[in-house]
Amino acid sequence: MVDVFEEVEDQIRTERYMALAKRLAPWAIGAGVALTIGLGGVWGYQAWHNAQSDKAxxxxLDAIEALQxxxxxxxxxxxxxxxxxxLKIYKVAGYMDQGGLRLQAGKPQEAAELFDKAAALASDPFVKDLARLKSALxxxxxxxxxxxxxxxxxxxxxKRPLHLSAREALAFAKLQAGKTKEARADFNALSLALGAPEGVVQRARVAIDLIDSGSGPAMSQAVKDSLTVNPNQFAPPGMPQGPEGAPQ
Structure with missing residues (x-):
């Protein structure tokens, strides 16, 4: 008799498991399909991204060759x-390098507008501030x-990545605007700034000497030229620099 009851219980248990399996089957199948679609989506996006990166x-590279x-x-x-x-990084590169060429062609307003577009689009702090600095220059x-x-x-x-270059540019702007005393103070601070690149220190000292000698206005263009970043210097990661190379 015990065997009969056990057999009945086993049958009931089996029927319950079957019923539960039937209820869960659509969910399990749906989860499997979702996982497959998800993996396929990731693979598809990666393939699309790689293709767009290769194209851009x-x-x-063709643009650099044209410049050469x-x-x-x-x-x-x-x-x-x-x-x-x-791809954002290539959009930024396009605006930056177009701006450089406009500047080279003597169209500063158009160049600034392109640099401003690059700054608005860029997410990297260095690139964003580089574009803003180039626009100001x-x-x-x-x-x-x-x-x-x-x-x-x-x-x-x-805390900004290009604060020394910006301070140097602002000192030049003051000098150009006739604010000689303020410009000299700024150049003096730059000449004493801890961690300042040697080029910045040397230019600051030269500027001070020229201001003290009364030749400050005459050196304004030279200062600007030293601050102006090469127009072809911006390249996306993994891409070569333009023919003029990267700035020092």
């Missing part, structure tokens, strides 16, 4: 094409001092 990288062949028209068009890339000869000051002052904070 080739456009960038002194075909600035083609280079400008190719950098412009990069600004439509779905592009406008140095045409914009009022107050505008240049407003652009550069936030970049001079010690």
């Amino acid at each position: 990288g080739q456009i960038y 062949n002194q075909d600035e028209g083609k280079a400008t068009a190719l950098f412009g094409e990069l600004t439509h890339s779905p 592009a406008l140095m000869d045409t914009a009022p001092y107050k505008d240049i000051e407003a652009r550069l002052t936030p970049l001079t904070d010690d």
